[in-house]
Amino acid sequence: MSDIRIAAQLYTLREFMKTPEGIAGTLKRVKEIGYDAVQVSGMGHIDRGKAELIKKTTEELGLTICATHVGFDELENDMDWMIELHKMWDSRYVGLGAMPERFRKNKEGFVEFARIASGFGRTLNENGLRFIYHNHDFEFHKFDGATGMEILFSETDPECFDFEIDTYWVQAGGADPIWWIRKMKGRMDVIHFKDMMMYQGKQAMAEVGEGNLNWPGIIDACRETGVRWAAVEQDICMRDPFESLRISLKNLEKFGVGPDA
Numbered sequence: 001m002s003d004i005r006i007a008a009q010l011y012t013l014r015e016f017m018k019t020p021e022g023i024a025g026t027l028k029r030v031k032e033i034g035y036d037a038v039q040v041s042g043m044g045h046i047d048r049g050k051a052e053l054i055k056k057t058t059e060e061l062g063l064t065i066c067a068t069h070v071g072f073d074e075l076e077n078d079m080d081w082m083i084e085l086h087k088m089w090d091s092r093y094v095g096l097g098a099m100p101e102r103f104r105k106n107k108e109g110f111v112e113f114a115r116i117a118s119g120f121g122r123t124l125n126e127n128g129l130r131f132i133y134h135n136h137d138f139e140f141h142k143f144d145g146a147t148g149m150e151i152l153f154s155e156t157d158p159e160c161f162d163f164e165i166d167t168y169w170v171q172a173g174g175a176d177p178i179w180w181i182r183k184m185k186g187r188m189d190v191i192h193f194k195d196m197m198m199y200q201g202k203q204a205m206a207e208v209g210e211g212n213l214n215w216p217g218i219i220d221a222c223r224e225t226g227v228r229w230a231a232v233e234q235d236i237c238m239r240d241p242f243e244s245l246r247i248s249l250k251n252l253e254k255f256g257v258g259p260d261a
Helices: 010-016 020-033 048-061 072-077 079-088 107-126 148-155 167-172 177-183 215-225 241-254
Strands: 005-009 037-040 064-070 093-096 130-134 162-164 190-193 195-199 202-206 229-232
Touching (some): 005 064, 010 241, 020 048, 020 241, 064 229, 072 079, 072 107, 093 107, 107 130, 107 148, 162 190, 167 190, 167 195, 177 215, 229 241
Parallel strands (some): 005 037, 064 093, 130 162
Antiparallel strands (some): 195 202
């Protein structure tokens, strides 16, 4: 059984991180809420100045950068900087938030993406880093009887392509998050924790523990399969996003994970 560490996915707070002052202030508030780690995402291109600000601020606050989300184009065209950046931050997991739309239309596109992304992963592996792929719901469209997610699982190189499944998006795709967590054993160190509820007759994102997902089962499956990091994310919040992150953290502590569990 593994111990799961909790991080705040900064995409949740993207609207507050558009300036250097916003970045520093947001990270300080995340630490005050009770998070000891973050996933850097939703901040656009990270140049050297922004990278050094994030490094300095997280180190001063005692925040670990457990993982990132970067762009496909950055991995394709600026791999040297991606490697340097993650080593600067001491962040092993290089995440891609979604495949470009041009690969999503058919099985051949998924296979081509799998080939290219496995190549990214090999280069990152050679430099002590790890590529992780974050799903949405479109990966659960079926092509000749197999979902896009199944194609990615079978066509990617398990030595250099890992997953970062998102519990909400798996459920939104009509699949079972717990089943997929268990399927990913050995290929997933980082997961996104995001809840789902019904709001005005439609699916909506919710704070962890405020929706309808089976969190005891999800957490047990993560522990069984060796997940190291759970990044709390809420793309759309119905209240202040900082408060949403606070609620998720407190609920996770009630489920037995988190710094005060």
